[in-house]
Amino acid sequence: MDLQTLWFVAVAVLWTGFLLLEGFDFGVAGLLPVLGREPADRKLMLRTIGPLWDGNEVWLVTAVGATFAAFPGWYATWLPAMYLPFVLVLVGLIVRAVAFEWRHSSHDERWDAAWTRVITTGSFIAAGGLGAALGATTLGLPVGEGGIRVGGAFSGWSWPALLGAVAVLAYSLVHGAVFLSMKTEGELRHRARAFAQRWAPLAALPLLGWAGLVWARYGGLPTGITLVVAAGAVVLTWARLAAGREGQAFTAWAVVLLASMATVFGAVFPVVLPSTIDPAFDVLVTGASVSDYTLTVMTWVAGFGLPVVLGYQAWTYWVFRKRLTAEPEHATVS
Amino acid sequence: MDVLEIARWQFGITTVYHFLMVPLTIGLGLLVAVMHTMWVRTGRAEWLRMTRFWGRIFLINFVLGVATGLVQEFQFGLAWSEYSRFVGDVFGSVLALEALLAFFLESTFLGLWIFGWGRIPKKLHLATIWAAVVGSAISAYFIIAANSWMQHPVGVVLDTSSGEPRARQVDFVAVLTNNTALAAFSHAMVASLMVAGGLLVGIGLWHLRKRKLADKSTEDVDHAVWRRSVRVGGYVSLAAFVLVALTGDWQGKLMYQQQPLKMSSAEALCETEAPASFSIFAFNKLGSNECDDVHSFTIPYILSFLAHSDFSSPVPGVNQLQEEYAQAYGATYPDDPSYGDKAGQPIDYTPVLAVTYWGFRLMIGMGALSAGVAAYALWSTRKGRVPTSRIGVYGSLLAVGAPFVGNAAGWVFTEMGRQPFVVYPNPDVPRADQVYFFTAQAVSPGITATEVWTSLISLAVLYGVLAVIEVGLIVRFARRGITEGDTTPTPGIGGGTKDDDDRPPRADDDASDDVLQFAY
Incomplete structure (x- = not known):
């Protein structure tokens, strides 16, 4: 595998890892008004993601950073073409981040409720916006010569963007419910599982539809197989939820995303941003990438750095592995 | 205003705002880690309470720093796509490595620190705050290395093989060991400690005075908390001020070689002088950016000493430098659409004099003010005393803001001082091989002024609201105390x-x- 392909895989893995990890944060936040009937429920829900969301969000920062670092031609075409959606995403992420930390700085119930709504709204905007951006960069944006957007501010707001937005949102909501059923005890656990079981098949459709469209346009046999795996994993998720095995359902639902994104990125390669104006303006891995020297340097640094990062992030998940209940939590020393 | 100007305002506002949180995160994070260490080592109650109290203030601020930092990473692509294409080979990798090596460390271990109290063994828990602090420092190093590369591009060659000129990285180690980066990083780190020290002094003095007026005990743990906060903050501030001056001198001397126009503008030095005089006050004809319109009051010899460590060397004037740059890089922008509205227009190589001149002085003045307050705090709390002077204590509380203003002024000076370039030509490289880029070329060509206005206004309003809440929260928790x-x-x-x-x-x-x- 040459370096450019390796880094395309790296960038795809980072974006997918972000969707997988931050996906349940988005989902839990989005479900606050649905599953969190009492303030105690909502507190419990937020506690499941409290220690994790910030580390998960760094996957986004790293994904964007790696996109810039390895493929500045992609980064510099994609972001300005979707200028306003990305700005919306930023606003969503900012208010959501401060809401997580600031909401419990007062015992005033209204204060808490207001910030809880901010978390939900910000998560919806961020998940939808990033889904739109990913949908557009794999299904096409109106870019012309020199990677410059053709048309006005809203020319990038197209149906692929809408599909991507719905796909990520719907996936994340069920992802959050499965996560909650795995991380909590009591009534909330059952409500979350029932929600996931009811909606999983429907929520997977936009994601599978997105992957299917990319596959229909660019795909081959290997990505066809991953697409089938994704569809099969939806059935498996449903079955495992029905059997009450939340951990297995979580794994199966994760496979839905991994296989779908493998289909999307695997099929679209070596294109990173198809132009809806003319295929001649497609942004390709080769044209967008940096020099081999820089890729080599980054490969060495990431080769040593990434295992360490994965190691301590996994350790955090281990420290906070316990199921949570609405009862006061008993501290554990691990 | 055209897209270029709006985008510059947006970058300036969002970055200065972001840098209000950053020095507090860096400086206070380090001090909280030290407090935590002292608690683990001595077991004394006041260190635990200090860790908890200052840790809370640290976290309220930390999250806003993280949130506003996100904007930076997207902004290069959103508004400055041509810059991103030009520098992608070197600049992007520094940002990505910052995320990989620093942000994960910082956020993961901070999460462990917050939720790990009583859950993970004491010493391991202490290690988590240190890991987060190290993460912040690494992050600062990478982003300053990226910025310093724009100030003084090293380790790159100009690559025109694809038709479009691009900076191509040839020496990653040179980029990371750029002398500009070493000086700027040291300067920013010690300036961050001044921010944290000033906060400890201001809030600590306020609590001490309040307790004394309420006739509370000077023997109990809470008294020790505030007294120790003032003493630690005062010493840190004073020591940091000395280091700020030394590192600033180092950085200044480098700038006299790398960007002489920035430094001569900071002094409103129009004509080359030997020996050169240092300006203490100046005023300009309103609306003029002509150096000759500036009236300046000066002290002889000092500028030569600041620039070259002797009292006789010549320091080049703005007029001569403007002439030199116009000859080297052209008197007008090329008549090319990639320069936007600036195509064919004359190039002003002199930064905005009022901004560089006063930015430089504001930076130094605020640092000195803060150091003065620290000296007052140490003096007024000597041998167990508690100051009750309203002016002294409330003045110290107000002066908490001084190092923040100083930091912001320093960055405005350094960034506006390198205009009209976004990547400044490195004078050590032969003219034909220089890698440089005008700010006018850097902006995204496809976006509309309406879009950038929309984002500028939304972000500015949002930032304003968040600032009010953040300050409100900090004030509230600071008043509540332990x-x-x-x-x-x-x-x-x-x-x-x-x-x-x-x-x-x-x-x-x-x-x-x-x-x-x-x-x-």
Whole structure:
């Protein structure tokens, strides 16, 4: 595998890892008004993601950073073409981040409720916006010569963007419910599982539809197989939820995303941003990438750095592995 | 205004705002880690309470720094796509490595620190705050290396093989060991300690005075908390001020070689002088950016000393330098659409004189003011004394803002001082091989002024609201001071404990009833 392909895989893995990890944060936040009937429920829900969301969000920062670092031609075409959606995403992420930390700085119930709504709204905007951006960069944006957007501010707001937005949102909501059923005890656990079981098949459709469209346009046999795996994993998720095995359902639902994104990125390669104006303006891995020297340097640094990062992030998940209940939590020393 | 100008305002506003949080995160994070270490080593109650109290202020601020930092990473692509294409080979990799090596460390271990109280073994828990602090420092190093590369591009060659000129990285180690980066990083780190020191002094003095007026004991733990905060903050501030001056001198001397126009503009030095005089006050004809319109009051010899460490060397004037740059890089922008509205227009190589001149002085003045307050705080608390002077204590509280203003002024000076370039030509490289880029070329060509206005206004309004809330929260928690929950190492670090809770603190890890008051 040459370096450019390796880094395309790296960038795809980072974006997918972000969707997988931050996906349940988005989902839990989005479900606050649905599953969190009492303030105690909502507190419990937020506690499941409290220690994790910030580390998960760094996957986004790293994904964007790696996109810039390895493929500045992609980064510099994609972001300005979707200028306003990305700005919306930023606003969503900012208010959501401060809401997580600031909401419990007062015992005033209204204060808490207001910030809880901010978390939900910000998560919806961020998940939808990033889904739109990913949908557009794999299904096409109106870019012309020199990677410059053709048309006005809203020319990038197209149906692929809408599909991507719905796909990520719907996936994340069920992802959050499965996560909650795995991380909590009591009534909330059952409500979350029932929600996931009811909606999983429907929520997977936009994601599978997105992957299917990319596959229909660019795909081959290997990505066809991953697409089938994704569809099969939806059935498996449903079955495992029905059997009450939340951990297995979580794994199966994760496979839905991994296989779908493998289909999307695997099929679209070596294109990173198809132009809806003319295929001649497609942004390709080769044209967008940096020099081999820089890729080599980054490969060495990431080769040593990434295992360490994965190691301590996994350790955090281990420290906070316990199921949570609405009862006061008993501290554990691990 | 055209897209270029709006985008510059947006970058300036969002970056200066972001840099209000950053030095507090860096400086206070380090001090909290030291407090925590002292608690683990000595077991003394005041160190635990200090860790908890200052840790809470640190976290309120930290999250806003993280949130506003996100904007930076997207902004290069959103508004400055041509810049991103030009520098992608070197600049992007520095940003990506910052995320990989620093941000993960910082955020993961901070999460562990917040929720790890009483959950993970004491010493391991202490290690988590240090890991987060190291993460912040690494992050600062990478982003300053990226910025310093724009000020003084090293380790790259100009590559025109694809038709479009691009900076191509040839020496990654040179980029990371850029002398500009070493000086700027040292300067920014010690300036961050001044920010944190000033905060400890201001809030600590306020509490000491309040307790004294209320006739509270000077023997109990809470008195020790505030007294120690003032003493630590005062010494840190003073020591940091000395280091700020030394590193600033180092950075200044480098700038005289790398960007002489920035430094001569900072002095409003129009004509080359030997020996050169240092300006203490100047005023300009309103609306003029002509150096000759500036009237300046000067002290002879000093500028030569600042620039070259002797009292005789010549320092080049703005007029001569403007001439030199016009000859080297052209008197007008090329008549090419990639320069936007600036195509064919004359190039002003002199930065905005009023900004560079006063930015430079504001930076130094605010640093000196803060150091003066630190000296006052140490003097007025000597041998166990407690100051009750309203002016002294409230003045110190107001002066908490001084190092923030100084930091912001320093960055505005350094960034506006390198205009009209976004990547400044490195004078050590032969003219034909220089890698440089005009700000006018850098902006995204496809976006509309309406879009950038929309984002500028939304972000500015949002930032304004968040600033009010952040300051409100910090003031509230600073006034409340030490709470019941700060006396035991319970998970979380929120401040929402009930003040009417009079149960004796339990030292063991099973203080479970308190947990929910902190955790989510």
